[in-house]
Each structure stands twice: as C-alpha cells, then as structure tokens.
Amino acid sequence: MATSVLNSIGEAGQKIRRVYQRRLPEDPSRDYYYIMRETGNTQPLLIEYGFIDTPSDVARLNQNIEKYAEAVVKAVAEYIGVPYTPPDSSTSPNPSTYIVQSGDTLWSIAKKYGISVEELKAANSLTNNLLQLGQSLVIPGTQIPPVVEEENIYVVQSGDTLYAIAQKFGTTVTQLIDWNQLATTVITPGMKLIVSDTVTTPSDTIYTVKKGDSLYSIAMQFGVSVDDLIRANQLTSTVLQIGEQLKIPKKDTSGSSTYVVQRGDTLYSIAAKYNVTVSDLKNANQLTSNVITVGQELIIPTKNTYQTYAVVTGDTLSGIAQKFNTTVAKLKEINHLTSDFLQIGQLLLVP
Numbered sequence: 001m002a003t004s005v006l007n008s009i010g011e012a013g014q015k016i017r018r019v020y021q022r023r024l025p026e027d028p029s030r031d032y033y034y035i036m037r038e039t040g041n042t043q044p045l046l047i048e049y050g051f052i053d054t055p056s057d058v059a060r061l062n063q064n065i066e067k068y069a070e071a072v073v074k075a076v077a078e079y080i081g082v083p084y085t086p087p088d089s090s091t092s093p094n095p096s097t098y099i100v101q102s103g104d105t106l107w108s109i110a111k112k113y114g115i116s117v118e119e120l121k122a123a124n125s126l127t128n129n130l131l132q133l134g135q136s137l138v139i140p141g142t143q144i145p146p147v148v149e150e151e152n153i154y155v156v157q158s159g160d161t162l163y164a165i166a167q168k169f170g171t172t173v174t175q176l177i178d179w180n181q182l183a184t185t186v187i188t189p190g191m192k193l194i195v196s197d198t199v200t201t202p203s204d205t206i207y208t209v210k211k212g213d214s215l216y217s218i219a220m221q222f223g224v225s226v227d228d229l230i231r232a233n234q235l236t237s238t239v240l241q242i243g244e245q246l247k248i249p250k251k252d253t254s255g256s257s258t259y260v261v262q263r264g265d266t267l268y269s270i271a272a273k274y275n276v277t278v279s280d281l282k283n284a285n286q287l288t289s290n291v292i293t294v295g296q297e298l299i300i301p302t303k304n305t306y307q308t309y310a311v312v313t314g315d316t317l318s319g320i321a322q323k324f325n326t327t328v329a330k331l332k333e334i335n336h337l338t339s340d341f342l343q344i345g346q347l348l349l350v351p
Helices: 002-011 057-082 106-112 115-122 161-169 174-178 214-221 224-234 266-272 278-285 317-323 328-332
Strands: 027-031 096-099 136-139 147-151 151-156 193-194 205-208 245-248 259-260 297-299 306-308 347-350
Touching: 002 057, 057 174, 057 278, 106 115, 115 136, 136 297, 174 193, 214 224, 224 245, 224 306, 266 278, 278 297, 317 328, 328 347
Parallel strands: none
Antiparallel strands: 096 136, 147 151, 151 193, 205 245, 259 297, 306 347
16 A cells, blocks of 8 residues: 555655655654554555755645645555545636646546546546647646746745745845835735846847857947956856846946836936945935835936956955055945955955
C-alpha cells in the first residue's frame, strides 16, 4: 500500500523519494515509531507530503496539498478494492479550463496538470479518449493562475503571504509595504499589490545575452551607453550569463525637462532613470518629502555626467573618492549607499 500511495502522490505532481520502514532495535519484528506499532491491527502509514525549507516549497504545498491528499485517498481506495470517485469539479475550488491543441491526448493533458486520465474524464463526463481541436476541458483541482495586471500589479491569491510574493517578484516585504502604503502585513485574496517600481513598456527591447557578449558590445549594438544598460537592469556587476535577458533602454530624444509620475514610480526609481540624485529631484521640485502621486509632473534637473567604477580588492570609499577628486559623502549620495561597506565587483557611479 505504501508504494501505491507514494506513486499516486508522484502522479499528482509532487517530487517523490522512497518508501521505508524503520525497525525497533530490541525487537525487529516491531516498528521503530510508537505511533506505528501501537495502532492495533491496521496498516498504518506516515506520509510526508513535502518540505518547507524554501519559499517555493511552501508555495508548492499551499497550492497542491488538497491534490496530494486526494491522491492518497485514490491510492487507498484502489488498494482495498473499493470504487474511487474523484471530487466533483463543479464544487472544487477554482477549476481551470484547457483548450485542446493539435497533438494533445488525454494522457498528455493529464500529465501536464499532474492528474490522472480518469480524473480528467470524470470531470468532463467523457466516455472515451477522443478529443477535438478547440474542445474546452475542465481541469479538476487546479487553481486559477496568478494574475499580474499592467505588469507590476499582482492580485493576491489564497494562501499568499507578503514574504512569498516578495520572493516571487525579487523584492522585499519592506518595499511591498512601502509601495502599497500598507499598515499591516495582513493581505486578503483579491487585493491588488504593486510588486515593482518599474514597468516594461511594449516599446522596450529585450535582448538575450549570447556567447561572447559584453555590456560594451551590447551597448554599441543598440546605440546606448554601458551606464544606461546598468541602470535599466539594476546590475551590480559587469558579469553577464549566457541566456540572461537585458532590457535595452530607449534613447532619450525628446529633450524634455519634465516627467509625469507613473503607477509604481518612486523618487529613487526616477532619479536612477535620469542619472540624478533624489536630492536633486527634491530640490528642483521643492519637495519636502519623498511622497509623489500618479500624474504629478516633475522637473528633471540637468543630467549629471557620471562614469562607472568596479570595486577591486583593497578599495575603500575614501580611496575611491580621492582617486576621482570627490568626497565620500558625494559617492554615498549618488550611489544611494547607507554604509561604507563595499563588495569586490560592485559598480559605483563616480563623477
């Protein structure tokens, strides 16, 4: 039975390990675990559905625990020889649909969604395995895919936490709270959250790094500067990986000295976009706080000309400041540093 349960959980989409039994050292005829050996005349099992070592582990269990549990019910029913009836898809939470494509089979669709062919047939009242192109199938037990609106807006799903969402979108809980002006970490399904301070517009170009590429060669190819690439992609190193995707910023040809605040903007993101400091922006617009509103028009002060410097072994902020004839305070301001700590390979803007 244990092997049947393990295989059924695997068919439901979970990574599986193995079946084992640990014996009591002083009496190998009995199980090591008290709960197993003291349950009477039964076939007890301890089932480990997964781990919670990482946020992705937690998310996997939150989204699929009912499916894994149902896989156990199915395996036990089949083992003891009683009919198994899948949950009614009309009452299961958030059923999803799938449109049959060329080459699809019930087996391939079932495998894709981690369910059995029998479950798929039962959910759709199918009496045979024939499918038609364009046919709509109900996928039992699946959740509606997470919704991201306007690229940087995420709709909270059941089981979500701020920590899990922050991990998913490569940000922090603190930034989520700041961007969304949250008074608490409690979130509810259906709530819309800003998950990024930048939005890639349809006119942005995305380039996939190839063997032999460097930031310099890519910048030359698209007629932008290395600094533009670094800022647009928030890079902290000049090292690129094959297959990495870079956003190629548009060349600014408008000559405009004003900017209209967009959803998700912060003074920091706008300052980085135009290569100025937050202080420059606040002074130019007579701002007394960092609060800005969508639609607000900001004056962009004259762009400063900075170059980039990669930190090497032995560097300190004071040493770099002396090298480029500036001050530590200025370096920390234009690079938004909160401490004097540097890392080898870190990129700094220098006057």
